[in-house]
Amino acid sequence: MTNGSKALYSVEEVKNEDYKLWDAYVEQHSSGALYHKMAWAKLIERTLSQKPRYFLAKDTSGKVVGVLPLVNLKSVVFGNFLVSMPYFNYGGVLADNTDVSTMLVNAATELADNLNVSHVQFRCSEENMPSDFHLSTHKVNMILDLPESQDALGKSIGSKRRSQIKRPIREGVSHKIGGKELLDDFYDVFCQNMRDLGTPVYSKKLFAEILNTFEANVHICVVYWEGKPVSTGFLMHYKDKLEIPWASTVRYANRISVNMYLYWQILSYAIEEGFKQFDFGRSSIDAGTYKFKKQWGAQPHQCYWYHYVPKGKALPDLSPDNENFGLAIKVWQKLPIGITKLIGPHIVKAIP
Structure with missing residues (x-):
């Protein structure tokens, strides 16, 4: 200086x-x-x-x-x-x-x-x-430059993925995109998924505060199957980009590819609303989440x-890959969800 x-x-x-x-x-x-x-x-x-x-x-x-x-x-x-x-x-x-x-x-x-x-x-x-x-x-960060129409998106992802999207439709799934009224359903799925991953969960209060503070910038998408919420995404947008900081699916619904339906509906919504980009969030190169996002056409942007x-x-080393956290993750996966909701927020607030 x-x-x-x-x-x-x-x-x-x-x-x-x-x-x-x-x-x-x-x-x-x-x-x-x-x-x-x-x-x-x-x-x-x-x-x-x-x-x-x-x-x-x-x-x-x-x-x-x-x-x-x-x-x-x-x-x-x-x-x-x-x-x-x-x-x-x-x-x-x-x-x-x-x-x-x-x-x-x-x-x-x-x-x-x-x-x-x-x-x-x-x-x-x-x-x-x-x-x-x-x-x-x-x-x-995996970012997709959005096409101009849902039809163009469908063509870009190929027949195999279009077939995966149709599977949950045949099973009778439905979805809603909204705001605060979907918070409870989002949080139920989020907590179950985080417990299964061995990750402490944020408090519901945090999401409620985000919805209240950035009401114009936040939406929630929830997918329902047999009357229950099974997959969900917490969406935030700024300028011409829509982002999904948190997404979760309950394990038993994975067999019908419900997460493919979730992302199809979210991407279709992004196109309809006129966003130019969709941010799938961060991943490690060649990890499972990286490959999932890549199949939609998302491209890596270096962090x-x-x-x-x-x-x-x-x-x-505060990453989840640190072997010192391995035992804690295994223990967390066996806890009742009610317990994870109670103690998780006190732990996760210090994890960046």
Whole structure:
């Protein structure tokens, strides 16, 4: 950072009076995502009890020239660290230029040193961080450029997948796309699926808060079979992209390919609503979820997850693939769903 850039710009933690300026900046920035929005700060603090530390950069005239949302996650099991942004696939710095970006990153690393955290993680969609940061590229976001019509989508996926979509239709499935009225059905399927995967579940309160806070940006799709919800997707959109951060199917319904029907209906909805892209979420290359998303025509977009690690610290492995978590996953899979709903939210809030 040059002395000139120090004089031109200033960085500080955001104040209440700057919230509207922050959101206006996110709206106009080409890389701005819904997860950069200011409302997440209070939502995460209120529902997950984790502390937001949001940095704002201004020029000498008071104009916003950059933002960096950070959340300080703490737990006895997973430690103390900072993430931009936790729980989702996007975050990191938004800035007018590299000088501003550098100042925001320096503010984050200075905070990390002061808080004695193990590391800072920046979830970026492009290479834009210091070269001495640890870079993880094992994940990709799977994104589909949507065709102009449902017919064009059907042709693009081929006859085998069209046949898989028809199977649940013959079995009499139906679906609904809506909002808050579908939350209970979504959550029942979500909890069952997460338990079967051995993953702690978020609280229903979190999803209710997201629906309330971003009402215009959120929908839920639920598939029903024999009168019961069996497959579901929690949908969020921003600008011209529709994303599915959470999707779940109960195991017994997999035999009729109900998840193919779920995604067909969601993609058809995305086309009807005029979205240009559909974001299937992140996957590891060649994993089962990667192959499932690829069959719809989705293409991998590299995730650049940078890590600042203070001197004397080591970057912890918090991924589900860590063999240290293997026993915990097996135990979790055997718990009653009621128990997972009760204790899961206290665990998962510290998993980024």
